[in-house]
Amino acid sequence: MFALCVSEAKEVRLALRNWSLAVTVVAMQNACLDYSIGDEDSSAVEPVVVEETFIQAAAPMLDTLWVIDNTGSMEEEQEALADSFASFVDALDGEDIDYQLGVVTTDIQRAGAGELVGSPWIITPQADDPVADFVQAVEVGTDGTGPEAGFGAAYLALTEPNRSGSNRGFRRDGATLHVVVVSDTDDESDELLGDDTVSTFAGFLEEESLNTGSQVLFSALAGETPNGCSGEGGRAQPAERYETMVEYFGGVFSSICTSDMSAVVSAIGVFSIVYPSEFPLQASAVESTIKVELNDQRQNDGWSYEASPPTIVFDTAPAPDSIVTVRYEVSETQEAQ
Numbered sequence: 001m002f003a004l005c006v007s008e009a010k011e012v013r014l015a016l017r018n019w020s021l022a023v024t025v026v027a028m029q030n031a032c033l034d035y036s037i038g039d040e041d042s043s044a045v046e047p048v049v050v051e052e053t054f055i056q057a058a059a060p061m062l063d064t065l066w067v068i069d070n071t072g073s074m075e076e077e078q079e080a081l082a083d084s085f086a087s088f089v090d091a092l093d094g095e096d097i098d099y100q101l102g103v104v105t106t107d108i109q110r111a112g113a114g115e116l117v118g119s120p121w122i123i124t125p126q127a128d129d130p131v132a133d134f135v136q137a138v139e140v141g142t143d144g145t146g147p148e149a150g151f152g153a154a155y156l157a158l159t160e161p162n163r164s165g166s167n168r169g170f171r172r173d174g175a176t177l178h179v180v181v182v183s184d185t186d187d188e189s190d191e192l193l194g195d196d197t198v199s200t201f202a203g204f205l206e207e208e209s210l211n212t213g214s215q216v217l218f219s220a221l222a223g224e225t226p227n228g229c230s231g232e233g234g235r236a237q238p239a240e241r242y243e244t245m246v247e248y249f250g251g252v253f254s255s256i257c258t259s260d261m262s263a264v265v266s267a268i269g270v271f272s273i274v275y276p277s278e279f280p281l282q283a284s285a286v287e288s289t290i291k292v293e294l295n296d297q298r299q300n301d302g303w304s305y306e307a308s309p310p311t312i313v314f315d316t317a318p319a320p321d322s323i324v325t326v327r328y329e330v331s332e333t334q335e336a337q
Helices: 075-084 086-093 130-138 150-158 197-212 240-249 262-271 332-336
Strands: 002-014 020-035 044-056 061-068 098-105 176-182 216-222 229-231 234-236 253-255 278-280 291-294 303-306 311-314 323-329
Touching: 061 150, 075 086, 075 130, 075 176, 075 262, 086 130, 086 262, 098 130, 098 150, 150 176, 150 197, 150 240, 176 197, 197 216, 197 240, 216 240, 240 253
Parallel strands: 061 098, 061 176, 176 216, 216 253
Antiparallel strands: 002 020, 020 044, 044 323, 229 234, 278 311, 291 323, 303 311
């Protein structure tokens, strides 16, 4: 009998689309094969060890879709939102966020339903005056008709033909999507989305998250449950559907019946700032072998491993530009595939 040992190292560099600028995967495989006369199949293979390196984004990307009720009862609320919007931009500018803002109306019966309004139709930090652009876009008028379909309008804005047509460039792979509905009536999208509107729209947003590799948030300025609200900003019916969507995806739910929306609009801005906390691995890992480092410092806790799909999940997202290194043995199931 004699033994032949082979050592092989491979390095592959891949581009990631959201949470990192680059990832380095180093796979090291050592194999020793034992041979004996009459026993050609005898072999012993050591585990494959992989090391992956991620770089946390310097500034996350954010696409915020504002869905504004444009029916006859919304004049005061539109004015209050326009007056308060500077606080939203201030929150994003303070973190140097790469944001895009778009506005649609809840009127899905009109021609061009789901198309972004305003000029420019996509507002970015590079604009001369993003606040002025948004104020112009958000004053959508009050001549819209029912149904007041917040979910439906967002759905039309984010699907074809609008997605790659009139709204081209708004959605970016890797950018957090934050849908914000401003309405004094609960969602009325049944005609477009069916009887189980909440589940249908939630499923759509989950698919959007999966397809773009990004998180989805949902916020609403609407009528409080269970009785609605009234105040200096007007009156509103209870918005159970919108509140349910906020609870499901995370976001901000606040009364629309206030004349000063600065605080809640600022809170929506702060909530929109999402640094990735999940780092997908290229292969399934033997969990007991996983070693994680953050900026070359061993992390014995503060993270967990999800097997399907294989992902390292931090309890708190690493800071911008942090370097995350993960080393692990590839599971036998993965090797066999």
